[in-house]
Amino acid sequence: MFFKNLRHFEQFSFRVVIDNNVCEDATVIQVDCVNRHGILLEVVQVLTDMNLVITKAHISSDAGWFMDVFNVIDQDGNKIRDKEVIEYIQRRLESNASFAPSLRGSVGVMPSEEYTSIELSGTDRPGLLSEVCAVLADLHCNVVNAEIWTHNARAAAVVHVTDDATGCAIKDPKRLLTIKELLCNVLKGDDDLKTANMTLSPPGVTNRGRRLHQIMLADRDYERAGGTGVGRIENKSSRPHVTVFDCIQKDYTVITMSSKDRPKLLFDIICTLTDMQYVVFHGVVETGRMEAYQEFYIRHVDGFPISSEAERERVAQCLEAAIERRASEGLELELCTEDRVGLLSDITRIFRENSLCVKRAEISTKGGKAKDTFYVTDVTGNPVDPKILDSLRKQIGHKILTVKHNSCTSPKASQGTTMGFLFGNLFKARSFQNFKLIRSCS
DSSP: OHHHHHHHHHHHOEEEEEESSSOSSSEEEEEEEEOOTTHHHHHHHHHHHTTOEEEEEEEEOGGGEEEEEEEEEOTTSOOOOOHHHHHHHHHHHHHHHHHSOOOTTOOSBOOOSSOEEEEEEEEOOTTHHHHHHHHHHHTTEEEEEEEEEEETTEEEEEEEEEETTTSSOOOOHHHHHHHHHHHHHHHOOTTOOSOOEEEEOOBSOOOHHHHHHHHHHHTTTTSOOSSSOTTOOOOGGGSOEEEEEEEGGGTEEEEEEEEEOOTTHHHHHHHHHHHTTEEEEEEEEEEOSSEEEEEEEEEETTSOOOOOHHHHHHHHHHHHHHHHHTSOOSEEEEEEEEOOTTHHHHHHHHHHHTTEEEEEEEEEEETTEEEEEEEEEETTSOOOOHHHHHHHHHHHOTTTEEEEEEGGGSOOOOHHHHHHHHHHHTTTSGGGGGGHHHHTTO
């Protein structure tokens, strides 16, 4: 009878409060519910999927109860004031976090008749994306959506394709086998010591960003190559700083991270910790003008903190990789035009012919329009030459291809000033009082 009542209690004891009055410059979202593994990731994923920017967070999930507070703003830096949007956020949080199954063992795509989802991984090299797109075009596959990441000389992609004749998913087993064989041949470099891989996403529930993290984690991209990687210049000053140490008195492992702030940063970190089977019991997130600081008190799902130096080092490496994978590197270019079969193949070929490397890309189509974002450098990892950029835009069209941002010319954050502010104010807020005992052990 007790367990029956407990299940009933878990189902209905979920509370979301959204407040625009308590904070001057952000909307505050408070989530209280019965704790379970994966709930933090599910909540953060809902906020991230809605393109909300998390500027602060206070996390506490001890004693079987999940109590988290998030300060969020929209993409323009404003509070969320639209009543319909606020109600939608509340519904999404209550439905997704209360009743959705944990994503811990579930990867793939929602069953769809609209497209076939392909996952790719292999060694990165100049022109790789162009070669992959050319193969898909030759096989009469139209790319409707895709996301491509590169990190530490490795590349991964989740690509949604349709048959260019029917506009539907490709289901013929022989054709799918041909696609797999040809893509694997492209992904295999001459000196590739790691196996290139192409798979069809199995049915299930997924988040594309999470799937890319899982692919690259399985590919061990957190192990730094002997050199700086293809087209990559090592800049240690811009790398995230991650420390992992013991809190013996409270039986936690403590992780601190400082890095350049960017969208989806918290999601990427929580995603990686969850997939590595760690639970965040307490945590704080603070963002300055350009930098983010995060501190988490974790244990493994078996209830124990990290017990070996080797595992501490592995966790630090994996979190560094999680922060770096989605970091915007190079020149951000946006392509907006009418969609057509072979468009992506043509665009990436022009990039390759102009000696540009695509470090990351997001491909989307909607209503017959293509809207693609590319982050590019030259083949050595240096900024794109203005003359090459001008030639590129002339070939593609100045109105079609626009420059959105150049990370190579962005001002750098003053780490000393920002971090001094964060450490000085980290535990002043009322919501952090339950952390004071924990802080004393570090």
